[in-house]
Amino acid sequence: MKKLILKSGLYVFLVLISLELLVRVFHLGKDTPTRILDEHKVEKWMPNQNGFSVTGNRRQNFSEYHINNSGYNSYREFNPTKNKIEVALVGDSFIEGFHQNYYNSIGKKIEKSIPEIEVYEYGYAGYDFADQLHLVNAYKEQFDAIDHIILGIKFSNDLTRGEYEVIMGRLALESPMNRLLKKSKLLVYCKSIGILDPPQRLMYKLINILKPAIKKQDVNKEEVLRIKNKKEKKYLANFNSLIEKYGFDKNRFTLLLDSRITSNLFLSYLDNNDFNYIDFSKHFEESDQATTLIYDRHWNNNGRALIAKAISEYLKELEIKK
Amino acid sequence: MLFNSLDFFIFLPVVFIIYWFFFSKHLKLQNIFILVASYLFYGMWDWRFLFLILASTTIDYMVGQYIYNSDSTSQRKRWLWVSVIFNIGLLGFFKYYNFFVDSWVDFISIFGYELKSSWTLQIILPVGISFYTFQTMSYSLDIYYKRLTPTKDFISFATFVSFFPQLVAGPIERASNLLSQITTKRTFKYSQCTEGLKLIIWGLFKKVVIADSIAPIVDDIFANYGSYPASTLILGVTLFSFQVYGDFSGYSDIAIGTAKLFGIELMSNFKFPSFSRNVAEYWQRWHVSLSTWFRHYVYIPLGGSRVSKLKSVRNICIIFLVSGFWHGANWTFIAWGAIHALLYIPVFLMGRNRIYMNNVVAENSWFPSFREILQILLTFSLVTFSRVFFRSESITDAFGFLKQIYTNFSFEIYEHPLGYRMIDYFILLGIFVLYEFRIRRDERSPFKFKSKLVRFVAYTLVILGMLLFFDDNIDRSFIYFQF
Secondary structure, X not given: OHHHHHHHHHHHHHHHHHHHHHHHHOOOOOOOOOEEEOOOOOEEEOOOEEEEEEEOOOOOEXXXXXEOOOOOEOOOOOOOOOOOEEEEEEEOHHHHOOOOOHXXXXXXXXXXXXXXXXXXXXXXXXXXXHHHHHHHHHOHHHHHOOOEEEEXXXXXXXXXXXXXXXXXXXXXXXXXXXXXXXXOHHHHHHHHOOOOHHHHHHHXXXXXXXXXXXXXXXXXXXXXXXXXXXXXXXXXXXXXXXXXXXXXXXXXXXXXXXXXXXXXXXXXHHHHOOOOEEEOHHHHHHOOOOOEOOOOOOEOHHHHHHHHHHHHHHHHHHOOOO | OOOOOHHHHHHHHHXXXXXXXXXXOOHHHHHHHHHHHHHHHHHHHHHHHXXXXXXXXXXXXXXXXXXXXXXXXXXXXXXXXXXXXXXXHHXXXXXXXXXXXXXXXXXXXXXXXXXXXXXXXXXXXXXXXXXXHHHHHHHHHHHXXXXXXXXXXXXXXXXXXXXXXXXXXXXXXXXXXXXXXXXXXXXXXXXXXXXHHHHHHHHHHHHHHHHHHHHHHHHXXXXXXXXXXXXXXXXXXXXXXXXXXXXXXXXXXXXXXHHHHOOXXXXXXXXXXXXXXXXXXXXXXXXHHHHXXXXXXXXXXXXXXXXXXXXXXXXXXHHHHHHHHHHOOOHHHHHHHHHHHHHHHHHHHOOXXXXXXXXXXXXXXXXXXXXXXXXXXXXXXXXXXXXXXXXXXXXXXXXXXXXHHHHOOOOOOOOOOOOOOHHXXXXXXXXXXXXXXXOOOOXXXXXXXXXXXXXXXXXXXXXXXXXXXXXXXXXXXXXXXXX
16 A cells, blocks of 8 residues: 555656656746836836747647837837837737737737837736826826827726726735746646646635525616616726826827727717727628637737727828827 | 546545555445445435435345245246336336337327327436446346345445446446455455556546547537538547547546456456457447346347347347437437447358457457458448437437438538647547557556556656646536436
């Protein structure tokens, strides 16, 4: 019995070492860049990192990222000047684009379409509208030098708060324990493919075993509508609260949104108050190819090309000049 | 509790450690503990059906005693009928009741009578009922045929019926093999445990990597057969052949491996049926515990092949039809059994049904001969054809599937429903077939390599394969649980 336990333990250890090696050799697990909170309380990536983002068990999506000097995934360094035309794209993981090679980003596609402009991509996973306006405000000098700013916004996600605060939960991912765990590529890989979900669910179940189960209540249609309306009003109030605090230059700022998933209340508000926005829904609807990746809902190359097209058309119409 | 679930990976080591650390010196306690663990294992699905197992156990335990103690043949026969009627009654009610009602309603409607099928009941099929009822019946039958002396130890008998590694999907054991081991004190054997662990790993590989990864493709093709060309439908049914093999033989390997951890040797259930050279050999290698059950308890009592050719053919038809019906209350399974009878009869009439009983393909060589390759391909194709019926939801769907192959006989590249690379699966299956061919001589030793290093590399690659094809979002239950 002792022999069996010892030998099994040894085999498990050796197999884990071998798997770690194989995962590294075939680069099955994704690299995870380090997050920082800078002196302006802006959360971003630590500057000057390189790596590969991997999705799927068998590397179905494999792309290279490059975190520039400003802490964002881009092939460019961000040096806005008065004599060039620059456009900033600010947004969440969709703009950040770890799912694409950094040299084939939305910004790069826009630059190909309009060679005289430079596109600065300020994308960071999880950035909501508060994060975006706080960033623009914190680096006011830099953003003032940028000719046009496009802010990606998803109504249901990005307006849940009316005030900026550092999200400590996200930064907790940089705790010494998490950093140590991330050193094992096998662990990162297993987590990404969901093999650790069942034990995590079990742990959660065990932790909450004594807590009474929350009973699901049947909610009628009217109640659902009432909750929805209440939420929409709150999000709109958050939008107003944020632009009131940080300002919103309607001549330079444009929102990027998908009207299919945006509330009519918000759209009417934008229309009635002369906010500019780019609605890319038409481009997506007209596409006969898939616009998102297989493994998650992020835009694939076709989706990114359509976004770039929508932005380029808008910028061409705008005729930004120095 | 599924063998491929986290629950089982906690349950198994805990039961294993308690079993060997605390009960290794006392047989009675060993059996009580295994019985409790088995009931816990089963009760985690639905504890209410434990009463059915207990009822089946009690009836056959008592019937066994009565048969043994009866003086006259007629009395023995009467007691045997009690067991058969009870067990078949359980099956009939839980598995076939609605089927018979619906079939009767359909039959009556042919003559113009419109009956509403209001007699059908909402019955949950208890997991494993087809397996344990057959196992308990075999006990009474063996006593009746004077092949076995009944046990007086109820705990041992209950453990024999509900032994958790094989309770829900076999192998369907005979008392002569399993009960005799249960009534004998088990001692810890290192080699037996390592063999068991190897079988568990290999079984998991077959389930997680082969069966589960193919499942979404097969589901998609069979659900939308009307919109696919022949090439895709042929691909679908071929992949289903691999899926059902990976699923059920994987389950059996885990069951046999788990039993070994407790010092019990279960019978082999799969002996590389994909390399069979004719349909008769296929049935000597596919679901062995069920086919031998039907041979011992149905075919031979009917006269087997020792009667006239005509009667033998009748007997073959009976066992294949019954075997088909055993799989499920659906005409598709009866059709599947009928097809196999039709495939088997010519082999039987040519006297070629026993020629491959004691050897494997390429017995003394590295590669099969050209003739053997053709034989294997033909057998695999015929068996795969029959699986159209096995997999389809209804007879109409099965014929619709075949009609679509005929009417839309064209080729089109198939794309995975979730957008994954199809080439990954072809490479995987290619490697799997080659590996299975490499180990074809011994189904109980999937990692039989002389070099420790090679063996270690094989373990690592098998586990890597599980990671590469793991998908938490798919239904991971075993196909044969529905039977």
